[in-house]
Amino acid sequence: KNQVEQSPQSLIILEGKNCTLQCNYTVSPFSNLRWYKQDTGRGPVSLTIMTFSENTKSNGRYTATLDADTKQSSLHITASQLSDSASYICVVSANRGGGGADGLTFGKGTHLIIQP
Amino acid sequence: EAQVTQNPRYLITVTGKKLTVTCSQNMNHEYMSWYRQDPGLGLRQIYYSMNVEVTDKGDVPEGYKVSRKEKRNFPLILESPSPNQTSLYFCASSLFASSYNEQFFGPGTRLTVL
Numbered sequence: 589k590n591q592v593e594q595s596p597q598s599l600i601i602l603e604g605k606n607c608t609l610q611c612n613y614t615v616s617p618f619s620n621l622r623w624y625k626q627d628t629g630r631g632p633v634s635l636t637i638m639t640f641s642e643n644t645k646s647n648g649r650y651t652a653t654l655d656a657d658t659k660q661s662s663l664h665i666t667a668s669q670l671s672d673s674a675s676y677i678c679v680v681s682a683n684r685g686g687g688g689a690d691g692l693t694f695g696k697g698t699h700l701i702i703q704p
Numbered sequence: 705e706a707q708v709t710q711n712p713r714y715l716i717t718v719t720g721k722k723l724t725v726t727c728s729q730n731m732n733h734e735y736m737s738w739y740r741q742d743p744g745l746g747l748r749q750i751y752y753s754m755n756v757e758v759t760d761k762g763d764v765p766e767g768y769k770v771s772r773k774e775k776r777n778f779p780l781i782l783e784s785p786s787p788n789q790t791s792l793y794f795c796a797s798s799l800f801a802s803s804y805n806e807q808f809f810g811p812g813t814r815l816t817v818l
Contacts (some may be wrong), residue, residue: 620804622806630811630812631808631810632794632809633809677747694747
């Protein structure tokens with residue numbers, strides 16, 4: 589069964605500090621991995637997408653890494669800001685083939701709180 | 705502005721009273737999808753549509769219906785809502801079904817079934 593596990597469940601850090609969120613997956617056949625940011629009461633917004641051959645991808649202060657061998661990904665946030673307070677969701681796609689839609693497996697998310 | 709809209713944003717109803725949550729996108733996207741989000745469970749896919757008149761079940765389709773009569777609209781229908789369908793619902797769309805295409809999510813509909 590395809591699974592995506594995220595850790596920690598929740599995290600509180602002070603403004604200006606860095607943090608790293610983890611995502612471990614067992615999804616096959618792997619197609620890509622995407623990180624979403626979900627502000628409270630709003631829909632998720634994509635931060636980055638990574639394919640099998642990509643190790644690192646950045647989007648401003650957000651840097652995602654992927655180790656396809658160990659099936660692990662991380663999202664590193666540099667110099668955190670109050671606006672980074674949100675849930676961060678890891679989504680791994682499996683290629684179903686046959687022209688159908690890719691199968692998506694969602695992690696439960698990490699709830700990040702940035703304190704002033 | 706390119707967006708996905710949902711209505712209503714909040715709804716309180718009673719068991720068995722049929723309801724429809726509308727979803728509309730103005731980006732000419734072919735792929736649309738419905739999700740529910742519950743505490744501790746994350747997002748789960750209810751139904752998806754790869755194009756007009758083409759719909760398929762997601763992971764948790766029981767108790768829901770959808771239709772895709774036109775490209776921009778993808779309503780979610782609860783024929784006989786039950787309390788276990790109390791949840792936060794999101795509609796999403798992307799250019800095509802491939803997961804390489806970013807999904808754009810609506811603002812969510814918070815449904816309470818008493």
